[in-house]
Amino acid sequence: MLKRKLTAAALSLVLSVGILAGCSSGTGSNSTEKLVDGVYKVEYENFDSHDYKAQLELSVSGGKITDVKFDEVKKDGTLKSKDENYKKSMEEQSKTYPEKAYNELKEKVISKQSSQVDAVAGATASSKTFNVLLKYAVNEMAKKGVTTPAKIK
Numbered sequence: 001m002l003k004r005k006l007t008a009a010a011l012s013l014v015l016s017v018g019i020l021a022g023c024s025s026g027t028g029s030n031s032t033e034k035l036v037d038g039v040y041k042v043e044y045e046n047f048d049s050h051d052y053k054a055q056l057e058l059s060v061s062g063g064k065i066t067d068v069k070f071d072e073v074k075k076d077g078t079l080k081s082k083d084e085n086y087k088k089s090m091e092e093q094s095k096t097y098p099e100k101a102y103n104e105l106k107e108k109v110i111s112k113q114s115s116q117v118d119a120v121a122g123a124t125a126s127s128k129t130f131n132v133l134l135k136y137a138v139n140e141m142a143k144k145g146v147t148t149p150a151k152i153k
Contacts, residue, residue, distance in 0.1 A: 034143055035060045035063050035064065035065070036060065036143070036144070036145035037060050037061050037062065038147045039058070039060075040059075040060070040137045040141040040142050041056070041058075041137075041149040041150070042056050042058075042136050042141065042150045042151070042152060043055040043133070043150075043151055043152075044151070044152060045151040047074075047075065051074050051075060052072035052073065053072065053073055053074075054070070054072045054129045054130070055070070055071055055133075056070045056133035056134060056137055058137040058138065058141070060142050064113060065109055065110055065113055066110070067106075067110070068106045068110065068134070069106075070102045070130050071098075071102065072126070072129075080098045082099075083098075090122075090123075094121075094122030095122055096123055098123070098126065101120040101127070102126070104120045105117060105120060105126075105127060105130050109134065115135045117131065117134075136150065136152055
């Protein structure tokens, strides 16, 4: 009888610890705990093979991600999200377009409060680029409070 009670108590303790750990804020690589309020800007140092350079601006308030602005810009300042020819071509092939994809990525980040989100169908390359910049902005900037704009390779 005592053995059963001890086993039940031990099992109960293990389950309780497991449940409490599951309810914690987490410290995984996708967690955005301990973010410092501010605006964090990061961009690629170089233009890609299509002559675009990706840029991301992350806003944090109250320790939470409140906004994400992402776009890709040409040397002449043309934004991919505003390029009607690019939009038309991409939408015909992929059933999405830059501005729509970027907004979907933004919504995912804000709702999940994560430093990495799933790719948007039809915008896989942009989603990958977005996640690289987002991860840098969260882990290397927002967690440390570094607001100096950054360039990465």
